[in-house]
Amino acid sequence: MHKESDIRLPLILGDKSYKDITDDVIRPIEASPPKTWYILLMISIVIALWGIGCIIYLLGTGVGTWGLNKTVGWAWDITNFVWWVGIGHAGTLISAVLLLFRQKWRFAINRAAEAMTIFAVMMAGLFPLIHMGRLWLGYWVFPLPNQFGSLWVNFNSPLLWDVFAISTYFSVSLVFWYIGLIPDFATIRDRVSKPIFKRAYRVLSFGWTGDAKAWNRFEQVSLVLAGLATPLVFSVHSIVSFDFATSVIPGWHTTIFPPYFVSGAVFSGFAMVQTLMLVLRKAYKLEAYLHVKHVEYMNIVIIVTGSIVGVAYITELFVSWYSGVEYESYAFLNRATGPYWWSYWAMMTCNVISPQLFWFKRLRTSLMFSFFMSIIINIGMWFERFVIIVTSLHRDYVPSSWTYFHPTWVDIGVYMGTIGIFFTLYLLFSRYFPVLPIAELKTILKSSGKNYKEGYGKGKGYWDKHSGH
Amino acid sequence: MAEKVIFAMYDDDDKLMDGAKHLVANDVKVSDVYSPMPLHGIDSIIGIEPTRLAITAFMYGITGVILAMIGIRYMMIIDWPMNIGGKPNFSLKENMLSFVPIFFEFTVLCAAHGMAITYLIRNKTLPGMPPRNPDPRTTDDKFVMEIKTSENTHIKESVLSKLIKDTGFLEIEEKSIV
Numbered sequence: 001m002h003k004e005s006d007i008r009l010p011l012i013l014g015d016k017s018y019k020d021i022t023d024d025v026i027r028p029i030e031a032s033p034p035k036t037w038y039i040l041l042m043i044s045i046v047i048a049l050w051g052i053g054c055i056i057y058l059l060g061t062g063v064g065t066w067g068l069n070k071t072v073g074w075a076w077d078i079t080n081f082v083w084w085v086g087i088g089h090a091g092t093l094i095s096a097v098l099l100l101f102r103q104k105w106r107f108a109i110n111r112a113a114e115a116m117t118i119f120a121v122m123m124a125g126l127f128p129l130i131h132m133g134r135l136w137l138g139y140w141v142f143p144l145p146n147q148f149g150s151l152w153v154n155f156n157s158p159l160l161w162d163v164f165a166i167s168t169y170f171s172v173s174l175v176f177w178y179i180g181l182i183p184d185f186a187t188i189r190d191r192v193s194k195p196i197f198k199r200a201y202r203v204l205s206f207g208w209t210g211d212a213k214a215w216n217r218f219e220q221v222s223l224v225l226a227g228l229a230t231p232l233v234f235s236v237h238s239i240v241s242f243d244f245a246t247s248v249i250p251g252w253h254t255t256i257f258p259p260y261f262v263s264g265a266v267f268s269g270f271a272m273v274q275t276l277m278l279v280l281r282k283a284y285k286l287e288a289y290l291h292v293k294h295v296e297y298m299n300i301v302i303i304v305t306g307s308i309v310g311v312a313y314i315t316e317l318f319v320s321w322y323s324g325v326e327y328e329s330y331a332f333l334n335r336a337t338g339p340y341w342w343s344y345w346a347m348m349t350c351n352v353i354s355p356q357l358f359w360f361k362r363l364r365t366s367l368m369f370s371f372f373m374s375i376i377i378n379i380g381m382w383f384e385r386f387v388i389i390v391t392s393l394h395r396d397y398v399p400s401s402w403t404y405f406h407p408t409w410v411d412i413g414v415y416m417g418t419i420g421i422f423f424t425l426y427l428l429f430s431r432y433f434p435v436l437p438i439a440e441l442k443t444i445l446k447s448s449g450k451n452y453k454e455g456y457g458k459g460k461g462y463w464d465k466h467s468g469h
Numbered sequence: 470m471a472e473k474v475i476f477a478m479y480d481d482d483d484k485l486m487d488g489a490k491h492l493v494a495n496d497v498k499v500s501d502v503y504s505p506m507p508l509h510g511i512d513s514i515i516g517i518e519p520t521r522l523a524i525t526a527f528m529y530g531i532t533g534v535i536l537a538m539i540g541i542r543y544m545m546i547i548d549w550p551m552n553i554g555g556k557p558n559f560s561l562k563e564n565m566l567s568f569v570p571i572f573f574e575f576t577v578l579c580a581a582h583g584m585a586i587t588y589l590i591r592n593k594t595l596p597g598m599p600p601r602n603p604d605p606r607t608t609d610d611k612f613v614m615e616i617k618t619s620e621n622t623h624i625k626e627s628v629l630s631k632l633i634k635d636t637g638f639l640e641i642e643e644k645s646i647v
């Protein structure tokens with residue numbers, strides 16, 4: 001039952017036992033946080049507060065404080081929205097799609113990636129809300145009975161599809177994440193000694209017992225939620241792309257947008273997972289659970305999705321020429337050679353050329369290089385959305401309305417602020433929540449733990465000969 | 470005779486599985502197993518019925534799609550048919566295509582949340598519930614088998630203790646139920 005071929009490299013290194021897994025994951029929660037954690041938290045909180053201040057100023061004064069103009073009506077707001085939603089695609093993809101494919105390496109990253117997803121979608125959701133200008137009327141996006149008729153929301157509109165897609169995605173991801181967390185909270189509850197922690201984790205763990213029937217249901221729920229979340233992941237970013245693709249703006253009106261956006265989202269999501277996890281593994285000494293092999297797997301996903309994105313860019317260019325539509329051709333020519341050429345080439349370099357370096361095994365198994373690349377990809381994917389949105393809008397059909405978009409300090413402040421809020425939430429998560437799925441890691445210890453694979457020093461293949469399972 | 474619950478603790482999942490197989494082969498009813506992680510295959514050994522949660526998810530999903538259809542039909546077709554660019558909403562069937570994304574999202578929303586809520590209720594895991602595992606170590610690295618004497622009245626107590634002893638447990642605890 002616990003056998004696995006020797007060809008497969010172990011996923012858990014070192015001489016770990018079940019107890020060690022519990023200890024390694026819970027140790028950072030029990031110990032008092034290191035100084036660097038406080039410093040990072042303080043920096044994040046300061047940036048977050050600055051961002052909140054900018055949002056309050058924006059709401060008080062109006063959307064005019066952004067650099068938008070008559071021609072460019074969507075700029076950093078929707079760029080940031082799409083960027084954050086894209087980042088929020090890795091978590092559920094890892095836990096759902098990789099679960100359906102029974103990829104055991106997902107356990108090294110799924111918990112933290114799901115947390116990242118939830119925080120990223122929260123940040124994403126903020127932008128459509130504040131870009132409406134009147135935050136207190138945000139509930140108007142839902143089909144609620146009202147005194148205007150009732151006048152309902154428009155179910156034909158991709159913007160409304162987006163409301164449903166994002167809110168479903170957020171709430172389902174949250175539930176998926178929490179259901180996985182319950183047994184691990186129970187482990188913490190049964191272990192910590194501080195009374196306040198004991199009480200808190202007692203509440204959080206919902207009285208989890210771990211009896212056979214509960215685990216049976218747990219597995220079923222995880223599987224079915226994964227089955228539901230998989231099409232959901234693909235639908236969410238498809239629908240985000242419909243916001244553009246169903247319009248008639250040259251540069252947006254493209255049928256390849258849905259697959260192109262989805263692979264771009266996975267691409268940027270995995271990059272953000274790398275950025276966060278490579279720091280986390282070092283800070284929390286989780287090197288045994290997340291090592292070069294995991295990073296390599298993630299880099300392979302990055303090459304595949306990055307290449308899909310690259311092909312999509314080139315297809316777009318080709319089709320704009322092949323369509324023979326002057327406006328369409330010009331939109332793309334303008335992207336590459338117009339006033340925003342720098343953003344187009346930043347996007348091309350970061351997203352198309354640089355991920356191809358991962359074809360070299362030495363580079364894709366280098367942790368430093370992976371970390372560096374993950375930052376590059378995060379930047380590149382932000383530029384992708386900026387290019388799609390601003391360069392398609394800034395030159396209207398009538399040359400008299402051609403403009404150039406300049407972000408104001410409020411634009412920059414709100415964006416930086418969401419990064420601050422995101423990192424504040426993530427730092428709190430990493431301190432008080434188990435960053436690895438304790439229970440699920442235990443299920444793969446005997447099949448993929450280094451010590452078990454090597455038969456406790458009894459030579460390779462020991463378990464093949466001696467275990468009766 | 471006082472009824473007893475016997476908790477046999479093991480330090481390895483394989484030992485517990487073998488022990489459970491041994492007991493069941495000797496006609497002992499194992500009422501439950503507490504473990505820090507899912508034990509694959511234990512359900513069929515100790516005779517736990519497969520869960521029907523997936524079926525509930527399907528039913529919640531069907532409910533979701535029907536609700537979405539009824540809701541959108543009422544709002545877009547009957548109550549306030551919008552006429553956008555000379556393309557009015559005539560009937561659900563004709564305007565169906567642009568409603569599909571929300572049908573889908575609402576189906577997933579209902580299926581996922583319905584199933585999750587059912588799961589929490591069926592497991593008796595809700596905010597504020599007290600933990601009921603027999604030993605705090607069962608969420609760490611110990612595995613506990615629960616055997617009730619009331620379910621094993623057909624076996625003599627001495628035979629039962631002998632059988633349990635054979636499984637190589639780490640610790641054993643007996644609780645009397647008055």
